[in-house]
Amino acid sequence: MKALLSKLQPYGACDVADALTRLKHPYGGFLAGLKLRSPSTSGKILGPAFPVLFERNEHKPSKPVVPGHYIDAVPAEMVLFLSAPPDLPNAVYGGIMSARLKHVGALGTVVDGRVRDIREQIAQDWPVFSRDLGTTAGAELCFASQLNVPVPLQSPSQPGVMVNPGDILVGDADGLVAIPSKLVEEVIEILPQLAEVDRACLADVQGGRSVAETFKDRRGRLRC
Amino acid sequence: MKALLSKLQPYGACDVADALTRLKHPYGGFLAGLKLRSPSTSGKILGPAFPVLFERNEHKPSKPVVPGHYIDAVPAEMVLFLSAPPDLPNAVYGGIMSARLKHVGALGTVVDGRVRDIREQIAQDWPVFSRDLGTTAGAELCFASQLNVPVPLQSPSQPGVMVNPGDILVGDADGLVAIPSKLVEEVIEILPQLAEVDRACLADVQGGRSVAETFKDRRGRLRC
Amino acid sequence: MKALLSKLQPYGACDVADALTRLKHPYGGFLAGLKLRSPSTSGKILGPAFPVLFERNEHKPSKPVVPGHYIDAVPAEMVLFLSAPPDLPNAVYGGIMSARLKHVGALGTVVDGRVRDIREQIAQDWPVFSRDLGTTAGAELCFASQLNVPVPLQSPSQPGVMVNPGDILVGDADGLVAIPSKLVEEVIEILPQLAEVDRACLADVQGGRSVAETFKDRRGRLRC
Structure with a gap:
């Protein structure tokens, strides 16, 4: 994996989208609406996705489905991709989560939803892409329901687009692109x-x- | 009031949202979509709301309901919260309004709608939060109809949320939170x-x- | 034309909107949602529109309607205004297009849709306004169908607003305003x-x- 990523390193999200378009992959893998919120040294994100699904509390089973706290399950060398229910005013990700990911050697965070503690994200030099910002923790409204499974993107112009475990996420100032793992070598x-x-x-x-x-x-x- | 505000001063919008969530207040008081447009020295807003309702001209009575100009009614030590009708392309607030508020010793401006003269807002070092930007004055489409009354927030994901006279508004880079006055001490x-x-x-x-x-x-x- | 533009030079988008409002032009000519994406030296755009219509590929005739590449048809001393179909995740404009416009002496670009290569736009010091950003070229989904014709604005709050050939576009930090050519002198x-x-x-x-x-x-x- 490291060898693959180092070969992708010199290229930007638009380059990768061009390649995916050439390979007939829809939208060149673009994930609309996810923007860099914490301009870090590199201003970039690059790594395989570890997708986490959040669902509204209405769907919460009586027993916890994810043992402990989901963030402790994110492995090193991966990018957390958190898929939140659409139209949630609450944030689903904050500063302490990034501290954990940084400690374990993860590579960045993408939140298809709201992020909070944005000055803390910047202070930690942690790359976060998100759909929007917020102030309020999410537990009032939603919970982590599944880890490392395909999750839906909440982009009105891209119905049906999913982010899958191991998709390579490439993000910069133009936005975020997901390379399906079976297309990475091509x-x-x-x-x-x-x-x-x-x-x-x-x-x-x-x-x-x-x-x-x-x-x-x-x-x-x-x-x- | 000054004593209360000085006790809130060290905390950010996320901290306040956490406290409100603990007190079971919905969304931790977050007002979605209102963003800091004029990063000032502090990048912060803190003070009690003076809400002003704008309505579409279709609802305008033949006699003026607000004597003079609404902006002259905003008191010192308060934050103007201006609630505009949704989906208005015109701005409802501009640079001269901030000059007035600065002169009387108000504390900042929140516009649930569009703001104009953004470089002038920045030049005046005046803290303005808004939903969006614009260029065109609002009088073509709307008017100030009520002062210092409860006003609706135009957030699609928060139907029914109101901002009330005297709510304490706390805003920073993550967004804006309203503390209901009866919860401030808690x-x-x-x-x-x-x-x-x-x-x-x-x-x-x-x-x-x-x-x-x-x-x-x-x-x-x-x-x- | 140059004489007219030099007389507009000292004024901002809000000033022009005030004048158009005074002349009873709807919304003061404001084109909602188009924002400066490449803060250049001046942070401004000023010049007559050369509108180009893009349509979805479903409407593509068998023979090309625009000979060669549309960008080569944009004349000197004009601002490209590109109207893309709404809700397209793909970008319809990128860095090479700006290189061409710069070479021929055009004045800037407005894209009612997504723009890509944003760092390249900034590096070229090219003024680009757009509705949003993207990574993926547009040819998968749309094509240039008509040059220098009236084109629709994709602003939900301004149904029916058109941008016409020769409208004078004035844009800055507050947004973009179009002066109909027949109102320019007034x-x-x-x-x-x-x-x-x-x-x-x-x-x-x-x-x-x-x-x-x-x-x-x-x-x-x-x-x-």
Whole structure:
């Protein structure tokens, strides 16, 4: 895994999306609405997803389904992806959670929902992507119901999109992309050439060549 | 009031939300969607609400209901909370309004709607929270209809939430929380211990203790 | 045109919106939801619109309607206004497009949809306003269908608002305003006095005069 990630390291979310589009993966793997809330040194997230599902308390069984606290189950070298029920005013993630992830050597946090303690996230230099911010802990309204299972994305324009265990999450200032694990090697294989063509196109166009001519020449067709 | 506010001063919106949640107040008093638009020296808002209701011009009576200009009625030592009709493209608040509030010694502005003149707000170092930004004055579409009355919050996920005269508004980078005036003293009473437990939890977790063990020991239960 | 634009240069989007409101133009020309994504040296956009319509691929005719690549058709001294279908997760504009516009001497880009390569936009010091950000190219879902025609704005609170060829777009930190070309001269005519009254009002209010008295005296009525 580390070898795969180091090969992805030089590329941004848009590069990866281009590769996934080339491989006919819908939306180039883009997960709409998830934004970097704690600009850290790198401003980036990169690693395999450990998805956690939160459900509304109405669905809570009488016995706890997740023993202890879910955050203690997040392994090293992974990115927590927390899927919250839509339209929740409460936050489902805060500063103490990041302290735990940092301690165990996890790689970052994505919350499809609200995050709180944002100054503490920044102070800890912890990369957090989220849909929105909030102030109030979530236990009043929801609970962690399942660990490391496929979870739904709450993006109105992407019904049915799921995030799966082991998907490689790549996030930066443009947003977050998920590479399905079975496509990771293919993405890595085509990324260098795609990025090289992109750089060449940019140079051509900056030099005054038309985009039509540039794309026809460099890409063999008008659009990527 | 000043004595109460000085006791709240050291705490953030998340701390206050934790206290309100402990007191079973819904959503910990969070008012979703209201964000700091003019990062001032403190980046904070703290003070009792003076709520003003704006209504669409369709509801405007033939005689003015608010004599003069509503902004002249906002008292010193209070925070203007302006509730605008939902889905208005026009702004309902601008730079001259802040100049007035600054002059009379008010404490800040929250607009449940759009604010304009944002560079002027920043230049005046005036704390403004709002739902969104805009360019166009509101008089084309709406008017100030009632002063210092309970007003509705326009948060899709919080139907029925009201902001009341004298609610203590506490806002920072995470968002805005309203403390109902009848709960202020209780909040102040429990805040120091809650914040101390929080600090101790953070230190424990940073030191490598599991969150489950930490919360069980420090909070007597798994979640706050 | 250059003479007109230089007369608009000293004013911000709010000033222009005030002038358009005075001329009874709806919403003061405000185009809700379009925000500056690449704070450039000036943080501003000013110039006549060259609108381009994108449609979903379902509406794509068998023969290309726009020859070559649409971006090559954007002329110097104009602002590209790109109208994308609503609720598209894909971006419809990226870094290479800005390189082209920069080369031909265009003035900026407004995307009523998602933009990608945001760090590249910033690196190029290119002013881009957009509704949102994204990572994935748009060709999977949509295509450029018409150039330099009236296009719809995707603002839920402004149904029916169109952006027309030659509308003067004025954008800054507060947002984007479109001046219909037939109103440009009138706007320019009344702007200096409106802005002067505004400055005088601000000074009066900062000096302690009530807003009611100030507006009555300076504007001849309570609201602008």
